[in-house]
Amino acid sequence: MRPIDEIRTALADGSAVILTASELKKRIAQGDTISDVDVVTCGTCGVMSGTYAVLSVPVAPPGAFSRADTISLQGVPAIPGPCPNERLGLVDLMVFGTAHADDRYGGGHLIHDLIAGKEIHVAVTSAGKNYEADVTLSDLPFARLFTTRSAFKNYSAIINRACEPEKTIFSALPLQGTSTQATVSGCGEINPVENDPTLRFLSSGTPVIVNGAGGRVIGTGTRSSTERPNLSVHADLKEMDAQFCGGFLTAAGPECITSIGTVIPVVDKDVLTSLSVRDCDIPMPVVDISDRQPVGTASYDQVWTGTATRVLYHPQRCLHCSPCDARTSCPVDAIREDGTINQIQCFVCGTCVQICKESAYEGNFGSIRSDRDGSGIPIVLRQSDRRRAEILCRKVRDMLVRGEFQV
Template sequence: MRSIDEIRTALADGSAVILTASELKKRITQGDTVSDVDVVTCGTCGVMSGTYAVLSVPVAPPGTFSRADTISLNGVPAIPGPCPNERLGLVDLMVFGTAHADDRYGGGHLFHDLIAGEEIHIAVTSAGKDYEAYVTLSDLPFARLFTTRSAFKNYSAIINQSSGPVKTIFSALPLQGTSTQATVSGCGEINPVENDPTLRFLSAGSPVILNGAGGRVIGTGTRSSPYRPNLSVHADLKEMDAHFCGGFRTAAGPECITSIGTAIPVVDTDVLSSLSVLDCDIAMPVVDISDRQPVGTASYEQVWTGTATRVLYHPERCLHCSPCDARTACPVDAIREDGTINQTQCFVCGTCVQICKGSVYEGNFGSITYEGAGIPIVLRQSDRRRAEILCRRVRDMLVRGEFQI
C-alpha cells in the first residue's frame, strides 16, 4: 500500500491520515473506506502487576553511612543495590509496583506520587542506624520504569467456582463463589498487541508510549507465548504523566496501574487485516481462580460493547451509610467525602456499583456467558476510557513530531 518512508514523509508535511484504533473500528463497522489511513494509534490502561522502577536516591551527605541494608519510600519497601555506592550517601534501588506499605498504599501509588511531583519520605537502615530524607522526583539523578510483562494480547475472565468467597488480586472485594461473579481485564480491540499480534512493529527497540512518556520495547515479557504475546518496555519516569498510572487496591492488597500506547503504520494489507480486529473477534478465556485453568470462553464484546464508559451518580438514593461502603471500597479513591465522583480519577471499574446498598452509583458492566448462563461482571481492571485518551495523546504526539514510527 505504501512504504514506511512514504508515511514518514506524509507525517512530516502534515498530510498523513492518522486515526485512533476506535476511529478505525468505527469506520470498519460502518463499512466506510479505510484505504486512505496511514497510521493507527493504539493504547491500553490497566492493572499490570509486572511493573517496577529503578531509582537512584540521595539520602545523606557522603560519608554518612557505608551502604544501605534496607530502604523504603513512603513506607513501600525497596531492594537496595546492586551497586552499593559505598559511603556516597546515595542508594540505587529497585521497587516493585506490587510492593505494599500497607493494605491501602503500594508501589503503584508511589510511582504516581513521584510523577505528580509530591515529596516522598525515604527511610534507610545501615549497620543498625536509621537515616531519613525527603525527596521529589527532580532530586533523583536516575529514575526509570520497566515492565516485566504488560499489554497481553488478551487476558482472562476470572470466576470462583468454589462455595466460599476468595480474596484475590483480581477482585477489589472478595470474589463470591458458585460462579456468581466475574472480573475482567484488557482493552480489547484498541490494545496495541491485539492490533499487532505478530509484534511486527512492537519488536525489541520499537518506540512506545509508557504512562505518557516516550519509551522503548525491550522484548517480549514473562509468560509471553505466540498465542498470548505480551511486552516488556521501559521509559524515563521523569517524562511520565500521573494521569496514566497509579495504585489500584484489591482484596489481596495494592496493585499497579500502567498504560502503554503506540502507533502502527498501515504499510500493507496484512497490517490492515490485523488492525481490523473487533471486540467480537477476540476470545477471552474464562478461568477459575483456584488454579487459573480455562473452564470456558467469552469475548471482549461482552465486556465493552454497550457497557458503561462512566459511572452515574444519584445522590437522592443515598442511605447515608457511615462509613460509606462505596467510598471505602473504591480501588482508586475516586469518591469524595460528599459521595460525588472525581470523574478524572475514576477508573470506571464498577466496584461502587456492586457494593452500594442504595444504588447511588449506576452503570452497566455487562456479563460473560459461561455454561449457558450469564455471569455479571463486577470488576473491570482496565480503563478503556483512559486508554482512548492515550490513543489521542499518541496521535497528537505524531502530529507534533514528538513520536516517531
Template sequence: MKTIAEIRERIRGGTAVVLTAPEFKRRVRDGDHPAPEEVDVVTCGTCGVMSGTAALLSVQAAPPGTFGRAEAARLNGVPAYPGPCPNERLGLVDMIVYGTAHVGTRYGGGHLFADLAAGKEVHLEVEAGGRTYEADFTLDDCDTARLFTTRSAFRNYTAFVNRAVGAEKTIFSVTGLKGPCAEASISGCGEISPLENDPDLRVFGPGARVLVNGAPGMVMGEGTRSTPEKPNLSVFAGMKGMDPCTCGGFVTAAGPECITSIAAPIPVLDQASIDALSVLDEEVVLPVADITDRRPFARATYAEVWQGTDHEVTYRPAACLSCEPCTAAGICPTGAFMTGKGIDPCLCASCGACAMACTGRAVHADLGAIHPDGMTVPITMRQSDRKKAEELCVRLKDALLEGSFEL
C-alpha cells in the first residue's frame, strides 16, 4: 500500500503518474486495467446545478458610526441575510447569500457569485434604522468572501420525468417538464464524478483538498441528505481566484438556480483504489423518478446520458433562419446563446435546451434518451456539464504536476 506522503514525494520529484478520470476510464474500457504501482493520482470532477450553495461576504457598507446594525441587505437586488455578528456601528456588514436567492426570474445568487468572480462591480443596499445605505464594491474590496456548500457533488443523482398529462413547473426544467413521459431531465457527471470514484469516502474526509469553482478549497465533511448509498460533500473555498466560467446562474421554470463545480484528486493507494476508480458509466445506476413525488419507479444508467452522445452544444451559422424572436436565445437558462452570434463558451452549461428549441436546427446536440419501463424518453435537459467537468480534471492534473495544488 502506498501512502499519500510517498505520492507527494513522487509529484515533487517529477516521477508521479497523474491521470484524469477520462484518461483512466479509457484505459479501463480498452481492457488495460492499471496496477496500483502504475498510477499515483486520478483527478475527478463535476459541474452542474447545485442548490445547496451559499456565500459568506464581509463588506464595508459605510464609514464607522454611520448606522447601528444592518437589518436587511441586497446585492444587485438579491436578498442577503446580515449577521450573525452585528458589527455594531462599524459600518461593516457580514452577510450570507444563498445561491438560490433571486430578484425577478432571470438573476439570482449564482449569477451574483459569477459576477463577483469575474471582477464586476456589485451594488450593495443596506437597511438600518429606517434608512437605506448604498455602496458599490468588487470582490477585491471584501474583507472575507467565502463560498460554501451545504450539500454538493452527490455520488449520483436522479432522472426526472412527468407521468401526468401537461407540464409540471420545476427547478429541473426551463419551461416545465412535459408529460406523459415526453421528456427527461438529468443531473450528474457519471463515471468522472469524485464520489462515484470514492464511494466509501476513503479520501474525501474533512480537510481533503479540492478545487471549488477552480479555486483551492477543502471538504468540511458530508453534506445534508448524505447517505451511505448516495453520499455527498460539504465544501468551502475562498472566492478570490474562482473562475466565473465554472460557476454561475441557471434559470429554471421555478426560479434561478446556482451552478457550482468541484474537482478532486484521488490518490491511488492500493488495489481497492483501482477497483473503485474502474467504475464506468454503464455500471452507474441512474434512478428514474416521477417529478410529482420524486419517488424512483425505474432505473437507467449514465451510459444512456454520456456514452455516444454530444457533451457540448454546437452552433451552425449557415443553418440559422434568423427567427424573430430567436427561440434558442429565449430559452437558454444561462444567457449563453446570443442571437446571430452563437454560443458564449464561458456561460454555456451544455444543457441542450437551445438545441431542443431551435426550429432551424442551427443549434445541435444529441442528448440521448433513457428507457424506463420499456419506453424511450428523450433527454431534453442536462443540469450537469460533463464537458466542463472533464476540463476541470485536466486543470487539476496540471496544477498537481506544476506544484500549485498539493494533496
C-alpha cells in the first residue's frame, strides 16, 4: 500500500518515480521491478466522433439582429442556441466535430484551426438578413470542448465481408470487400481506460488532459458498458495544443481527432495489476461493417508490436503523378506537393502506403489474425496515432513534474 498523500508529497519534493505507460510496459517485458513506481501517465489519440465544442461568438454590434436563425464557421454548420443572446450581436452555439463544410473540411478541422489561432469566417442569417465576421479564438468569450464518448477501453477491427467496396467513416478509402482489408482504432496498452478499467481514477470530476489542456471527466460516455467503458470529458479550448487534435478525412466525410491523457497513482497491488496489461492481453473484436457483429477476435499486439512508428518516403521510386493519389487521399493532408511527408502532421495511418502503386511510401502496418480461421487480413488504416499518444504521455509527465497537473 502507498497512501495517495505520500505520493503527492513525493511529487511535491521531486522524489516521485514517474513513468509513462510505454516505459512501464518495457520494464514489465524486461522483467524489471516496478514496485518503486509512484505514478504512471497514460494517453490516447485518435478519431473520436463524439466530440463537439460550445462557443460564444461575437458577430455584429449590439442591436444589429435579434437572434441567429443559422450560423456557420468557415463553412461548417453549427447549431445556434439555446440561449438566444437577444440583440447582443453575440451567438452561443454548438458545433459538432463531425459537421461538414465539404468533403475535405469539417468540425475537427475547425476546432484545430481555432486552437492554432487561425482567423475563422463566421456567417449568420437572422430574419432574412446576412451578417458576417472574422474572428479568432481570442475573440471568443467562451470556448469549451466536450466529448460524448472517448477513450474506449478497446475498439473493434473493421472488415468488409461483402463483395462490393463500402464507403465508411472507418476507412480513408472505400473498404474493399471479401475480407481483404482491415481498419483498426485504439492505442492499446497505453490507453487511460485500458489501464484503469474500473474507472477508479477516472470517475466524475477527475482531472484529465484533453488535447494538451487541463480538463475534467464528466462521467462515462454514451454506449459505455462495464466490459467496454469510455469517458465523457471537457476542457477549455483556449488552453489546448493544436498538435493533439484535428480533422481526419474518411471515405464518408471528415471526422475529428481528439487526445486524452491522465495519471494513475500506484497506491496498491490492484492498480499494478491493471497497469500491467500488455497489447497481447487486450482482445480486439473483429466485426463486419454491414451489421457491426463480431466475426472473430484479434489482439492489439497485431496492431502495435513491430509495426510502423513513421512512414518512410523513397523519392527515387516516386513518379510524381499528377494528381498524386497518396497526397489527395492522405486523411490529415501531411504529404507536401513534392511528395515528402510532414512528419509532425503525419498520423502514421497507412493510407499512402496502401494507395501508392510505386511503393514510394513504406511502412509495416501488420495484419489481424482472427481466432476463427487464423488467416491474416492486412491492416490498411489505423485511426489512432500511438506516437502522438506517447508524446501526450510525456507531456503529462512533464506537467506533473512542474506542478501544473495534480494527482
